[in-house]
Amino acid sequence: MSEQRATLLRQPPPDPNKAPIENVLEVTELSVFGPDIFTNTRQQWHPPGARGIYGGSVIALCLASAQRTVPDDFFIHSCHCYFLLAGSGELPILFHVERVRDGKSYATRTVQARQKGRCIFTTTISFVREGSSGSPGSQVSHAAPMPLGADGKPVSPPPDNLSDVPDLAAMGPFESNRIEVTNETSPHAHEKKTRQWVRARGKIGGGYQAHLNALAYVSDSYFIGTITRIHKLWRFPFPAADVDKLDPDMRERICKLNAWEGMGDPKEMVDRPEIGMMVSLDHTIYFHEPRKVRADEWMLSEMDSPWAGDGRGVVTQRIFSKDGTLLATCVQEGVVRLKDEAKAKGKESKL
Numbered sequence: 001m002s003e004q005r006a007t008l009l010r011q012p013p014p015d016p017n018k019a020p021i022e023n024v025l026e027v028t029e030l031s032v033f034g035p036d037i038f039t040n041t042r043q044q045w046h047p048p049g050a051r052g053i054y055g056g057s058v059i060a061l062c063l064a065s066a067q068r069t070v071p072d073d074f075f076i077h078s079c080h081c082y083f084l085l086a087g088s089g090e091l092p093i094l095f096h097v098e099r100v101r102d103g104k105s106y107a108t109r110t111v112q113a114r115q116k117g118r119c120i121f122t123t124t125i126s127f128v129r130e131g132s133s134g135s136p137g138s139q140v141s142h143a144a145p146m147p148l149g150a151d152g153k154p155v156s157p158p159p160d161n162l163s164d165v166p167d168l169a170a171m172g173p174f175e176s177n178r179i180e181v182t183n184e185t186s187p188h189a190h191e192k193k194t195r196q197w198v199r200a201r202g203k204i205g206g207g208y209q210a211h212l213n214a215l216a217y218v219s220d221s222y223f224i225g226t227i228t229r230i231h232k233l234w235r236f237p238f239p240a241a242d243v244d245k246l247d248p249d250m251r252e253r254i255c256k257l258n259a260w261e262g263m264g265d266p267k268e269m270v271d272r273p274e275i276g277m278m279v280s281l282d283h284t285i286y287f288h289e290p291r292k293v294r295a296d297e298w299m300l301s302e303m304d305s306p307w308a309g310d311g312r313g314v315v316t317q318r319i320f321s322k323d324g325t326l327l328a329t330c331v332q333e334g335v336v337r338l339k340d341e342a343k344a345k346g347k348e349s350k351l
Contacts, residue, residue: 006043008092014042019202019296020173021214024057027064027095036097038065044089045172049237052086055280056220058093058121060213062111065095066125067209070107074127075290076212081123081283091115100124105132130291143288146324147195147302157298157322158197166257174198174218179262181229192230193304194262196222200296214295215319215328216285222261224280224334226303227313229262233275233338240269276339281312284331289321298322311337 008030014023026041040061044053059081067076087093093113100108106128113121133139146154158177169176176198183192198221200214227233234240236254243251243266258266287293300320307314317330 006090006092007041008039008094009041011042018206019200019204019210019214021200021202021217021295022204022206022210024173025060025064025210025213025217027061027068029068030094033094036065036069036099038068038095038097040093040095044087044093046089051279052120053089054220055083055121055283056217058083058087058113059123059220059283059285060217061093062095062113062121062123063125063216064209064213065097066109066111066127067213069097069099069109070102070127071129073130074107075130075208076287077126077128077290078286079123079125079216079284081121083121083280083282085115085118085120087113087120088115093120105129143326144318145326146300146320147193154324155195155300157300164256166260167253169257169260173201174214174221175201176221178260179222179229181262189230189308190304190306193302194222194226194229195300195302197298197300199298202296204294204296208291208293211293211295212287212290215287215293215299218295218299218301219285219317219319219328219330220280220283220332221301223283223303223315223317223330223332224278224313224336225261226305226315227308227334227336228275228278230305231308232263232269232272234269234272235275235278239274240266240272243267274339275336277335277337280332280334282333286329287327288329289325289327292321292325293327294321299327308336311335 009028024042027038028041030037030039044057046053093115096112098110100110106126109125111123112119149155162177176196180195181192186192198218204210228235243254255266301317303315303317305313305315312333313336314333318326319328321327
């Protein structure tokens with residue numbers, strides 16, 4: 001399918017004065033279709049093996065569209081999202097913004113992302129007017145501190161020049177370091193956490209809103225996948241025992257990616273349960289310090305899961321700036337189903 005079909009209008013060339021993430025998340029207003037309707041300016045990424053486009057891009061594009069309908073001194077403080085259908089990277093997306101409420105301190109917007117007339121994603125976004133809560137001395141305040149490392153000191157960001165990053169992990173407008181699993185030897189999955197440093201490539205120059213859009217984009221990265229790491233679940237489309245049968249180049253790439261994602265040596269995954277289906281259902285972000293978000297500087301993402309069962313899992317995430325400021329708290333629930341070995345072997349269940 002031609003490149004133009006992925007967007008409603010012909011895609012402009014990337015703006016070299018903007019960071020890659022700013023180009024990815026640019027939206028175009030379609031006033032000819034009606035008020036408060038926007039569309040993606042550029043084609044969106046469909047991760048290899050995924051059912052649809054990357055969910056973080058839809059979240060961020062909805063936010064970018066909604067922000068265009070509120071005054072500049074209104075900052076997002078929360079968004080509550082539902083993934084309804086897999087989005088296609090070969091079709092344009094229309095973002096319909098509804099102005100639900102405009103108050104003196106708070107404004108509310110709902111956004112529906114649609115493809116071919118069907119709603120694929122919906123979110124309710126709440127904005128707060130900067131300074132409307134009074135002086136700092138008249139407010140209750142506290143925040144979780146930066147997590148501590150094995151040495152008992154706050155964890156430190158990686159060097160600016162990362163090396164030995166797997167090919168798949170080196171794609172896209174963000175860069176990140178190897179995922180670390182803490183308390184890995186615990187027999188209880190809920191006691192484990194994953195940590196990873198992330199930042200946007202290049203320099204974001206579009207102001208605070210561009211940084212907030214970028215944080216929304218990256219918040220969906222490896223989110224529900226935390227379940228696979230704390231339970232040691234094999235996720236590739238072939239048995240772990242067959243890794244040695246791959247050609248040397250592919251075997252090296254799989255081993256490198258598996259280790260980089262905090263899963264260790266594939267040989268340790270032999271006979272471990274395999275993921276049959278994993279997809280996000282909903283996604284919530286609470287933005288705490290919007291003025292302090294610098295998405296083009298290292299941010300620490302720490303995730304854990306308080307519960308999984310009944311074919312679903314819940315994961316919580318905290319995002320910190322490199323100086324230890326808690327920037328955002330996120331929650332996601334998703335479908336997490338193990339591969340049914342009986343069905344895979346053509347056997348019928350006795351249940």
